[in-house]
Structures are given as structure tokens and as C-alpha cells.
Amino acid sequence: MTIPIPAEDPRHVPNLAMIDPSAITENTRAMGTLLEEQTALMAVVKADGYGHGMLTAARAAIEGGATWLGVAHPASALALARADLDAQILTWLFEPHTARIVLPEVLASGVDVSVGSPEMLALVSEAARQADRRARVHLKIDTGMGRNGVLPWQIREMGATLREDDFLQATGAWTHLTSADDPSDPATDQQVELFDSACAAFADEVGPIPLQHIANSAATLTRPDLHRDLVRPGIALYGYPPVPTDVPLRPAMTLTSRIALVKEVPEGHSIGYGRMRTTTRPTRLGLVPIGYADGLHRAGSDRCDVLVRTASGDRRAPQVGRISMDQIVIDLGADSEARPGDEVFLFGDAGGDPGGPSASTADDWAAAAGTIPYEVLTSVSGRVTRKVLS
Ligand SMILES: Cc1ncc(COP(=O)(O)O)c(C=O)c1O
Structure with missing residues (x-):
């Protein structure tokens, strides 16, 4: 007999793969x-x-x-x-x-x-x-x-x-x-x-x-x-052509989460397993509840930016330190206005101001982790709710 795993209620899950x-x-x-x-x-x-x-x-x-x-x-x-x-x-x-x-x-x-x-x-x-x-x-x-x-x-x-x-x-x-x-x-x-x-x-x-x-x-x-x-x-x-092309193709998946907490740390503060990164200046760190169990590749730790939608606009922020199972840390910068609850775009189309910064792509995450976008897309795990846009 196989026993079905009860599905998590999508309303209770902070991480979304928005499919267009x-x-x-x-x-x-x-x-x-x-x-x-x-x-x-x-x-x-x-x-x-x-x-x-x-x-x-x-x-x-x-x-x-x-x-x-x-x-x-x-x-x-x-x-x-x-x-x-x-x-x-x-x-x-x-x-x-x-x-x-x-x-x-x-x-x-x-x-x-x-x-x-x-x-x-x-x-x-x-x-x-x-x-x-x-x-x-x-x-x-x-x-x-x-x-x-x-x-x-x-x-x-x-x-x-x-x-x-x-x-x-x-x-x-x-x-x-x-x-x-x-x-x-x-x-x-x-x-x-x-x-x-x-x-x-x-x-x-x-x-x-x-x-x-x-x-x-x-x-x-x-x-x-x-x-x-x-x-x-x-x-x-x-949306990910494997060769350069003029054919207009656009990504169909946007992976998002939300900031769980923001904290000010001094210079010299270590971050994550193995202390892969230590701050070189006072800054604000954001904790984001998405990790390798959601599909981010641990091998891509400390190498990719996310986009944060703050009250004062969209800002890119580097992911810093080792990617954990359920969480990552991002460096928001000392002057950031980011708050808990702010939306974080891991990759895809953030749909913001056309002149503003754009989100990373699955290609960026693939390059960071030494893999291909195929693996980035298919790694987004079952605990990430797929929200199909209409
Ligand atoms: C047999 C076969 N045909 C076609 C494809 C599609 O390849 P691609 O995603 O590179 O277009 C695949 C994917 O690996 C495949 O296994």
C-alpha cells in the first residue's frame, strides 16, 4: 500500500513558483x-x-x-x-x-x-x-x-x-x-x-x-x-534557449519568497554553516525562508543576487553564506528599507518598473551552481506551491 503525503495548504507556504x-x-x-x-x-x-x-x-x-x-x-x-x-x-x-x-x-x-x-x-x-x-x-x-x-x-x-x-x-x-x-x-x-x-x-x-x-x-x-x-x-x-537566438522567448517560472526577519549586524559577523562569509562592514541581513530543500542549489551558495521589493522600490541583494536546507541570508546593505514580509524574487520575471533592476534568471543560478537551467527549474521541489497565473 502507498500512503499519500498530505499536501501543505498553499496559503500557509511562503514560497511560490509563479507559472505564466x-x-x-x-x-x-x-x-x-x-x-x-x-x-x-x-x-x-x-x-x-x-x-x-x-x-x-x-x-x-x-x-x-x-x-x-x-x-x-x-x-x-x-x-x-x-x-x-x-x-x-x-x-x-x-x-x-x-x-x-x-x-x-x-x-x-x-x-x-x-x-x-x-x-x-x-x-x-x-x-x-x-x-x-x-x-x-x-x-x-x-x-x-x-x-x-x-x-x-x-x-x-x-x-x-x-x-x-x-x-x-x-x-x-x-x-x-x-x-x-x-x-x-x-x-x-x-x-x-x-x-x-x-x-x-x-x-x-x-x-x-x-x-x-x-x-x-x-x-x-x-x-x-x-x-x-x-x-x-x-x-x-x-523560456531558456540553450543557444543564443533572436527568437523571442521568455521565462515562464518566477520563484518568490518573503523576508522573515531583518537584523543589523556589525563588521566581522559570520554567516551560515562553515562561516563561508563574514561581513566586511556594518550591514542589514535579511533571512529568507527558502533553501536547498526547496530547490536552490547549495553549490551556488554566495554567488547569486535576489531582487527585494521594498517600500522604496526594487533592490538587488546578494545571497551571502552557505545556502541551508530551509533558509538563505541576503545582504540588504546598511541603508536598506527592506522589512519582514517584503517579497523576494529568486529568479524569473519580477514585473517591476521597466527601468528598474531585474531579477536573476534560472541561467544565473545554474551558472552559480555549475549546472544547467534544466536542473534549476526541475529542482524546485514539491513543497513550493505552483501558482498558475491567469
Ligand atoms: C528525448 C528527448 N527529446 C527532446 C528533449 C528536449 O530537449 P530540450 O529541453 O533540450 O529542448 C529531451 C530532453 O531532455 C529528451 O530527452
């Missing part, structure tokens, strides 16, 4: 302008919509023109299917234990599945028989990622199995790029070459492949030649 679905809609629309008419857009909404809420992200992306939704786990695909959205769904990551439980219903719901090994194909075939429905299968080809996917010399055998099994239908062939965020890296072209020859061998076995897909956000932005039948952007839809 219109940003996801507009970002999707902007990415769509790069595509030829015959290319479809699959919004990747795995990992709970990169932390934004899977259904919120899915609905917003569909409004922006997405006709496909992509998720790693079949359980997520099922949740999307039950929401009865106007989009085809693809799911690509499962192991035998959960596959046996969930795949029959996933297939019965009309979801497409990816297979990356002969064993996965056998599981799908078994589930399709149980569901009494022909499974729409996308063959994942490992062209250098070394994760999910069949190797080139397995293609013909997989193709023959697909052709001979009445419960399987070859719907697509796809691969995932290792290095598209570095357009100068020759790895992308090497992968595409392998993919194309694998597709030719696959088509020899099963006939024309209806859907070929390769491109993530970076390749959608930089490689129109790789758009093929559909593109699979994720991070760009949430």
Missing part, C-alpha cells in the same frame, strides 16, 4: 515560426513540465500550436491521455516491472510508445495484445547518446519483428542529439549520418517511415535541416 502559461504559449508559437508547414511541434512536458506543472505546460503549448506532447514515463503519458487534450502523445522510457502494469492502458489510450531495445519491443507487443490494440511504435536509435536506443546493427532485426507482428505498427524513427547546444561540434552531423543510414535500413524492412524526428530545442533553433517531420523542444518553451 502565456509565456509557454508564446514561446511555443515563436518556435513554431521556425518550422515548415509539414513539420509538427512536440512540446516536451516530461518531469512535470520541467517543473512548471505538466498539464499547465501541455495546455499552454497546445494553445501555442503544439500538436504532440512528449514525456519520458508512461505514467505521465497516461495522466496526459486522461486529461483528454488535443494532441498525440509519445512516451519513451520504461522498464519491465511498470511496463507490465501500465502499458496496456497507455496503448488503449492511443498513446505512441518508443522502443529502444528488443526487450522493450517484446513488452510493447505483449501489452498491445492485452489492450487488443495495435501499438504505434517509434524506434529509438542510439547514434551516440549511449542511453535508450538500438544500435545500427539491431535495426533490421527490430524492423523484421515490427513487420511480422500484427500488433505493432512502425510509426516513427528517432534519435537524440548529444551536443546540439554546441553548433560547432561535429558530433551532430555524425549522429545524423548514422541516423539516416539506420532509417534507410529500417525502411527496407517496414516500408516508408511516417515520422522521423531528431531536433531538441537547440537543433530546432540552429538546424532547420534537422526539423524533419517533427521537432521536440523542451527548455526553449519554458
Whole structure:
């Protein structure tokens, strides 16, 4: 038996991830302008919509023109299917234990599945028989990622199995790029070459492949030649392009908290675990009740600014000392008018005075912690209430 964890009442929680679905809609629309008419857009909404809420992200992306939704786990695909959205769904990551439980219903719901090994194909075939429905299968080809996917010399055998099994239908062939965020890296072209020859061998076995897909956000932005039948952007839809671009994209998540206390300290006052920081002048410190258990990366301690909305306007303040589990300290400066209860923007769109200071971004926090914005966004934990803006 699994015991549900009681949810905290959002009214009692100081920390909010404000989600702006219109940003996801507009970002999707902007990415769509790069595509030829015959290319479809699959919004990747795995990992709970990169932390934004899977259904919120899915609905917003569909409004922006997405006709496909992509998720790693079949359980997520099922949740999307039950929401009865106007989009085809693809799911690509499962192991035998959960596959046996969930795949029959996933297939019965009309979801497409990816297979990356002969064993996965056998599981799908078994589930399709149980569901009494022909499974729409996308063959994942490992062209250098070394994760999910069949190797080139397995293609013909997989193709023959697909052709001979009445419960399987070859719907697509796809691969995932290792290095598209570095357009100068020759790895992308090497992968595409392998993919194309694998597709030719696959088509020899099963006939024309209806859907070929390769491109993530970076390749959608930089490689129109790789758009093929559909593109699979994720991070760009949430406002964080992984490559420099003129396409207008804006962050969809703003993480906020509020000051719990303000105190004046003298020069030489140490702050936090390990005394990572000691004040070099008298100042006012603000305590903010958000920490690494909420998703801030401890490795980014003492390296990023927050934005504080005080009675006299917005002010940036550096986060100082080690990030704790539940709290951080910010250096407000000796003359600060910040008070307990003032809003603190960790990252995102603070929506203040256009001429005033802006909040940090998930990119800033990622750089501070030596990671990527994907991890910053998906790390915002379950105890942070998602507030969907309307
Ligand atoms: C298979 C697959 N396709 C597409 C994406 C989307 O990638 P990005 O968020 O870089 O656009 C991901 C995300 O990691 C993925 O795993």
C-alpha cells in the first residue's frame, strides 16, 4: 500500500513558483515560426513540465500550436491521455516491472510508445495484445547518446519483428542529439549520418517511415535541416534557449519568497554553516525562508543576487553564506528599507518598473551552481506551491 503525503495548504507556504502559461504559449508559437508547414511541434512536458506543472505546460503549448506532447514515463503519458487534450502523445522510457502494469492502458489510450531495445519491443507487443490494440511504435536509435536506443546493427532485426507482428505498427524513427547546444561540434552531423543510414535500413524492412524526428530545442533553433517531420523542444518553451537566438522567448517560472526577519549586524559577523562569509562592514541581513530543500542549489551558495521589493522600490541583494536546507541570508546593505514580509524574487520575471533592476534568471543560478537551467527549474521541489497565473 502507498500512503499519500498530505499536501501543505498553499496559503500557509511562503514560497511560490509563479507559472505564466502565456509565456509557454508564446514561446511555443515563436518556435513554431521556425518550422515548415509539414513539420509538427512536440512540446516536451516530461518531469512535470520541467517543473512548471505538466498539464499547465501541455495546455499552454497546445494553445501555442503544439500538436504532440512528449514525456519520458508512461505514467505521465497516461495522466496526459486522461486529461483528454488535443494532441498525440509519445512516451519513451520504461522498464519491465511498470511496463507490465501500465502499458496496456497507455496503448488503449492511443498513446505512441518508443522502443529502444528488443526487450522493450517484446513488452510493447505483449501489452498491445492485452489492450487488443495495435501499438504505434517509434524506434529509438542510439547514434551516440549511449542511453535508450538500438544500435545500427539491431535495426533490421527490430524492423523484421515490427513487420511480422500484427500488433505493432512502425510509426516513427528517432534519435537524440548529444551536443546540439554546441553548433560547432561535429558530433551532430555524425549522429545524423548514422541516423539516416539506420532509417534507410529500417525502411527496407517496414516500408516508408511516417515520422522521423531528431531536433531538441537547440537543433530546432540552429538546424532547420534537422526539423524533419517533427521537432521536440523542451527548455526553449519554458523560456531558456540553450543557444543564443533572436527568437523571442521568455521565462515562464518566477520563484518568490518573503523576508522573515531583518537584523543589523556589525563588521566581522559570520554567516551560515562553515562561516563561508563574514561581513566586511556594518550591514542589514535579511533571512529568507527558502533553501536547498526547496530547490536552490547549495553549490551556488554566495554567488547569486535576489531582487527585494521594498517600500522604496526594487533592490538587488546578494545571497551571502552557505545556502541551508530551509533558509538563505541576503545582504540588504546598511541603508536598506527592506522589512519582514517584503517579497523576494529568486529568479524569473519580477514585473517591476521597466527601468528598474531585474531579477536573476534560472541561467544565473545554474551558472552559480555549475549546472544547467534544466536542473534549476526541475529542482524546485514539491513543497513550493505552483501558482498558475491567469
Ligand atoms: C528525448 C528527448 N527529446 C527532446 C528533449 C528536449 O530537449 P530540450 O529541453 O533540450 O529542448 C529531451 C530532453 O531532455 C529528451 O530527452
